[in-house]
Amino acid sequence: MPTCRPSCVSAVGLQMQRCVLTVFKEPGIEDSTVIVPVPQSDLHTHFANMLKDGEGMDVTFSVRDQLFDAHRCMLAARSSVFKAELFGEMKETTMKHVKIDDMEPSIFEALLHFIYTDTLPSNCEVDQNVALQHLLVAADRYGLDRLKAICEGKLCERIDVQTVATTLALAEQHGTLQLKNACLRYLSSQGVLQAVKETDEFKHLITSCPSIMVDILDIVAPPSVV
Incomplete structure (x- = not known):
């Protein structure tokens, strides 16, 4: 309860009072807050087990x-x-049986793993450059944009003299702009283009994607500014 007591009397006869307000908390209010630990989501683990166990599966793919x-x-x-x-x-x-002849079994297996878990499988084969290229093609084919972006990011880190031509052709054909720009930046490095031109992959790039030569020429000899 607030308590008040006289303080002083002013020159004009007005009495002033100083009040002291005391607030009492009800006991146990702070102790009533309970924090319940919530486990991390393991939904992907359950879906992975569902793929592994095979229960309830109703379609079979024959991949080669x-x-x-x-x-x-x-x-x-x-x-x-x-x-x-x-x-x-x-x-x-x-149909309960779907046939796919234009994809490697390991790539389709990685595709299924991603569909069920939203992650890439941990085996090293899928992490190789050629496998990543094929997986990007599969992701684009089935409209899996997140998987396509993951493959694009990994391929951007694996550009070298032997892979840049095939990677650039892939980027041009499947609309991966970041990967295309990464390849062009690599080709613009001093001495790189001359070395790449000696590879069979570059010759294939010229025949399969002739329009890409315009972009390559732009980085080698950029148009002059008038």
């Missing part, structure tokens, strides 16, 4: 004669392309 089982709903939820193939008007909607 190697079989992979999966869940239609999972594929459709993660990829609009798979959704159209498995639930749209395409012929695969009535």
Whole structure:
């Protein structure tokens, strides 16, 4: 309760009072706050186990004669392309067996792993340059933009004389602008272009993506400013 007591009397006869306000807290208020630790999400682990266990799988992919089982709903939820193939008007909607002949089994396996876990598999094969290029193509094919960006970022770190031409062709064909710019910056380094021109990959680049020569010429001999 606040308490007041006289303080002094002014020259004009007005009495002033000084009040002291005391606030009492109810006991136990601070102790009532409870912090409950929340575990990290392990949803990806459950989905990985679902892929591994094989329970409830309802579609099989034959990739160059190697079989992979999966869940239609999972594929459709993660990829609009798979959704159209498995639930749209395409012929695969009535099929329990889908054949893929233009992809390596290891790449399709990595693709499935990403669809279920949103991560790349830990094996070293997928981390190699050629495998990353093929995985980027697969990601672009099935509309997996996050996977495509992950592959693009890793490929940007693996550019050298032997890989820059094929990587640049890949970037041009699949619209990965950051990867394309990284390749062009590498080619602009002193002496690099001359070494790259001696490789078979560069000759293939010229025939498969002739328009890229304009970009290469721009970095070697940029147009003069009038």
